Structure formats: C-alpha cells, structure tokens
C-alpha cells in the first residue's frame with residue numbers, strides 16, 4: 496500500500512465544523528473540513544462497529560493517535576491565500592494582468608501596474624468563494640432538551656459539494672474496517688450541524704511535489720501549523736531536524752518566513768472537555784527553506800502529503816501548492832467567440848454552481864463539442880476553454896464578460 500492516499504468527500508447534507516466556539520449561539524464556522532473532523536468521524540465508526548474496547552488496541556492507537564496525517568479537506572475556493580502573497584487591496588479591474596505578487600518567489604510591488612491601486616499582503620483569507628447555507632437550529636439545554644425560544648442561525652457548508660485532502664502514513668488504513676472500505680461518514684461538530692458525506696480514497700493518486708527552486712523549498716500551510724523548537728517551546732517555523740529527516744537532505748535554514756500567530760484548541764474525546772488552546776501559526780503561513788542540496792522529487796511529494804510539525808493527525812501543518820489565479824484579462828480574448836451564440840450562455844451559467852462545489856457533470860457539453868464539426872475553430876476552442884477552467888470565480892467573471900456582450 497502507498498504511504499499516502501487522496502481523500503474526496505462529497506457532502507450529502509449541510510455540514511458545520513465550528514472553530515473554538517466561545518458561545519453556543521454564534522460559533523464561527525470553518526470554510527473547509529478540518530482533518531480533526533474527518534479523523535473523529537472515522538474513529539466514531541470504528542468505535543460504533545467494534546465497541547469502545549477497540550480504542551485500547553495498538554492498531555487503533557497506531558492509526559488514529561500515531562504519526563500519520565489526516566489532512567484538511569478543501570475546495571479550490573476555500574484554500575488560503577499564502578501570507579507571502581500581495582493581492583489587490585480593492586477589487587481588481589478587468590484590465591489587470593496580474594493578481595498575485597509572491598514575495599516567496601521574490602515578487603514585490605507597491606501597486607498594480609495596470610489599475611495603479613495599492614496591494615496588500617494576504618491575511619490568509621480564502622482565495623475564492625465558498626458555498627454556505629444557513630440553517631435554523633435549536634439551542635439545547637444541558638439535558639438535551641430544546642430551550643424555548645432559543646433558535647439560532649447556523650452557517651454551514653452547503654450539501655452537494657466535493658472537497659479533497661490527503662491521508663498519510665498509518666492514517667491511510669483508517670478508512671478500511673474488517674477489509675471493507677468505509678464509504679460514508681458523519682461530519683461536523685458535536686455542538687452544531689452534523690451531516691453525512693460519502694468518502695472515496697484513491698490509493699494511486701500522486702501528490703504534487705513541494706515547490707523547489709534550486710536548493711530552496713517553499714512550504715505553504717493549508718491549515719494552522721504547530722511547531723516547537725529544540726526546547727519544546729512554540730515556534731513560528733518548522734523544525735529543521737524534522738525536515739531533514741523527511742527530505743533526506745540537510746535542511747540548513749529557514750531563510751524567509753511569512754507567518755501570523757493563531758490559537759487552536761480541540762476536543763478531548765475521553766474527558767469530553769475542550770483541550771487547552773495552543774499557539775499555532777495561521778493557515779497560509781509560508782516558508783522559504785534552504786537545503787544543502789536539492790531534495791528528490793519522491794521526497795518532495797511525500798512531504799506534501801505528510802505535512803509538517805506536530806498534531807498532523809488532527810490536520811495541522813498540512814501543505815499545499817497553490818497556483819496563482821489567472822487574471823480575467825488573459826482569458827477574455829480566447830472565450831470571446833462564444834458571444835457568437837449568446838443563446839448558449841444560460842447553459843454555461845447553469846454550470847457555475849456545480850463548478851463551485853466540485854460536482855459538475857459535463858457530459859452534455861462534451862457531447863455538444865463532438866457535434867460541432869461545422870463551427871469555426873475559434874468557437875470550438877472558446878467552448879473547450881470554458882469547460883477546462885476549474886476556478887469558479889474566474890469562470891463567473893468570464894461569464895459576466897460574455898453576457899455583457
């Protein structure tokens with residue numbers, strides 16, 4: 496079995512995974528499914544099917560409390576913008592050619608050369624829109640009875656969306672119980688909205704390699720990271736000994752870093768009490784690390800699925816490799832021929848929701864493409880270009896452009 500596997504969940508009901516809630520009434524909701532939520536949901540299935548004694552076995556400890564990784568599950572839109580990236584302070588114009596300036600790649604600017612508006616560093620906000628819905632919930636009293644008049648609105652991830660992440664190491668074995676794959680889980684937080692989701696595991700999926708420039712690697716966190724220095728004190732940067740071990744070459748120094756402190760808690764299942772808050776660096780934190788020589792591609796791919804730092808089994812320290820979003824301007828020319836048949840634009844508009852949720856079914860479009868023998872090449876190309884775009888926000892802007900005629 497591979498050391499890693501790609502997980503895809505499709506929400507069949509709305510799900511709310513709440514952050515360290517300070518109040519029962521307005522908990523803040525994650526825009527993705529944290530690794531801890533996936534891990535808790537799968538462990539609950541083991542306990543339900545095999546009884547609570549299973550938690551005392553070495554097998555359970557290895558899979559759920561070991562050195563494995565349960566990475567967070569994201570859509571493209573829910574991924575954080577790396578903290579090393581400068582973005583437009585205001586909404587960019589359609590004429591702007593560039594949307595990200597990445598200091599980790601040596602790109603720095605004061606303002607956008609096209610619109611002349613100022614830029615600002617990312618605070619780790621999500622790169623695109625996330626599909627939320629709102630549910631009315633009833634507050635429960637301590638004995639589980641609905642309290643009169645205590646209705647509150649719960650923001651939740653809308654159903655029918657698909658999210659992806661990685662399992663690594665012993666955690667890969669979590670989704671198989673008595674040789675039968677686990678195919679559905681109940682996700683969410685105990686004090687908010689739980690919902691069902693189907694889950695698929697791809698054992699032959701290959702993670703992208705961590706970015707590497709010469710002997711430097713660039714680490715970007717998709718979730719908060721928990722790091723300690725050689726004395727066990729909280730640190731803003733990953734541990735070089737750990738990196739050296741995973742990369743197989745000496746990690747010499749963190750030459751540059753773009754980080755923010757964050758606080759993370761958790762839920763201790765056995766005692767039913769919240770865990771004490773711990774210092775962590777925020778999702779989106781970025782590091783440029785100098786190595787003695789270039790790590791192998793295999794090591795860079797393994798590091799991507801494994802992540803860095805402590806508490807990786809709870810989804811901390813997950814890595815990702817975002818591509819800078821392409822500006823609308825670089826696409827308008829190639830999709831403009833679609834204006835020749837404006838009657839088809841509503842069909843493209845209908846595709847937007849599915850694209851945002853990662854659940855598009857393009858069979859009808861692909862068939863239409865095959866039957867387009869008499870259409871001009873530029874039109875066919877434009878049609879294909881629209882179907883190939885995976886960034887829902889860019890797709891929407893291009894639709895706006897096309898519909899404005």
Ligand SMILES: [Zn+2]
Nearest residue numbers: 591607609610
């Ligand atoms: Zn601009």
